[in-house]
Amino acid sequence: MNIGKAAKASGVSAKMIRYYEQTGLIPKAGRKDSGYRDYSSADVHMLRFIRKARDLGFSVSEIDGLLNLWRDRSRQSSDVKRIAQKHVDDLNERIEAMKQMAGTLQSLVDCCAGDARPDCPILADLEDDHDGSGAPARATLRPGSKGRS
Amino acid sequence: MNIGKAAKASGVSAKMIRYYEQTGLIPKAGRKDSGYRDYSSADVHMLRFIRKARDLGFSVSEIDGLLNLWRDRSRQSSDVKRIAQKHVDDLNERIEAMKQMAGTLQSLVDCCAGDARPDCPILADLEDDHDGSGAPARATLRPGSKGRS
DNA sequence: GCTTGACCTTCCCATCACTGGAAGGTCGAC
DNA sequence: GTCGACCTTCCAGTGATGGGAAGGTCAAGC
Incomplete structure (x- = not known):
């Protein structure tokens, strides 16, 4: 099938499919005589895998790791779990920082007051x-902020 | 003083100061005979304002709005409040999306199991x-929201 | 006066995951 | 044969930064 x-079928845009191919996340697609890329349903399956991983917030390089494990029949689930747990930890860290900001x-x-004054x-x-320091305080949201929802 | x-003094890197000048967030700095940019303590004050707003997760364009209000002696606090509340709402929305992912x-x-199998x-x-749809489920986590930390 | 090193200048490139568009080739239906 | 929908490649931009090169300026020490 065409791109x-x-x-x-996969929910990944044609632009993105080409981009993923270019960056090596997915193998180069076969071509028809016309030069058009040609995809099988296995390819679509893989693209769907990628989309779902993106929906869970995995970065492309994390997905690269997951894809390799997915294809590796002798994988150890501990490897997958480690990547996923790391990602959850990252997410939670960012959530905390944003909560603090929001708070x-x-x-x-x-x-x-939100009035005319x-x-x-x-x-x-x-x-x-x-x-007053101008210390490299980036990220370390000021201690003593009331935040903490 | 030099950049x-x-x-x-402000906690904003020299690189960023030049970038903010280039993009028009801050006015062009005066120059010494040497061509070096020259800053006053009022400039540092403004830069510190910017850094604190960035630390609270405001985007540069939001900061542009805040800076204009800051300089505007006839501002209405409701304008400031609106920008800030909008930003809080954005933050909370992203927090929710990330919580969902993380969960x-x-x-x-x-x-x-996380073992050898x-x-x-x-x-x-x-x-x-x-x-199976491939629906455009790519939700609410807008690009670039990854981690400003 | 001369050297040295810290600082400054501009300019370009890379990041990350995309999106948009231009210029041109292919296909299928009418 | 013509039209529109699709495909191809390539180039550029996004936002907020970091990195670095090539070259100018300054102040201190010799």
Whole structure:
């Protein structure tokens, strides 16, 4: 089948299929005489695998690892589990950081009158020098923020 | 002061300061005879504002809005509040999506023996056709939301 | 005065996972 | 044979940064 049909059947766009081929995530597709790529239902199966993994937030390089394990009949489930657990841990870490941000910001929003006057605790906080250092504080959201939903 | 000092004082890298200038987020810095950019403490103050907003996860375009309001003495706090609340809502939406992912994946991980055998419910689920449609399920986690940490 | 090293300048490239578009070839139906 | 839908490759852009090259400037020490 042509790439468009494979795209529809798998839920991965034609653009993406070509991109995945180019980057080596998937093997090069066979070609018809016309030069059109030709896909089997096994290919679609693989693409669907990829889409589902993306839907779970795996990065392309993680998916590369998962695909190799998927194809490897002598794989050890511990290898799969390790990749997945690592990803869950990453997700949870990011969730925590975002919760903190959201919490801090929500408390500022709650303190803001939101009327026609210019006074605003949100801007005041942004302007304020809690931390004059300019330390490389990226990510380590300020200690003492009220966050923590 | 030179850009390096302003960078240290504000916590925004010199690279980023130039980038923000280039994209118009901040006005063009004055120059010394040498051609070096020259910053005042007011500039550092502004850069610190930007860094704090980034730390709260605001995008550059949101910060552009906030900076304009910050400079606008006749601003209405409701405008600031709207931007911030919108951002909190975005954050919460992304948090929910990630929680869902993490939860789904964690339950799969929990079902995986993680031993030397090849059988693995994680791969099985990825392989499985819950949803043969190929529907555009690519939800709510917008690109670039990965981890600003 | 000269060298050295730290700093500055601009410019280009890479990231990550895509999306968009242009220019042109192929196919199937009418 | 013509039309529209599809396919091909290639090139560029996204957002917020980091990295590095090639070259100019400055201040200190000799």
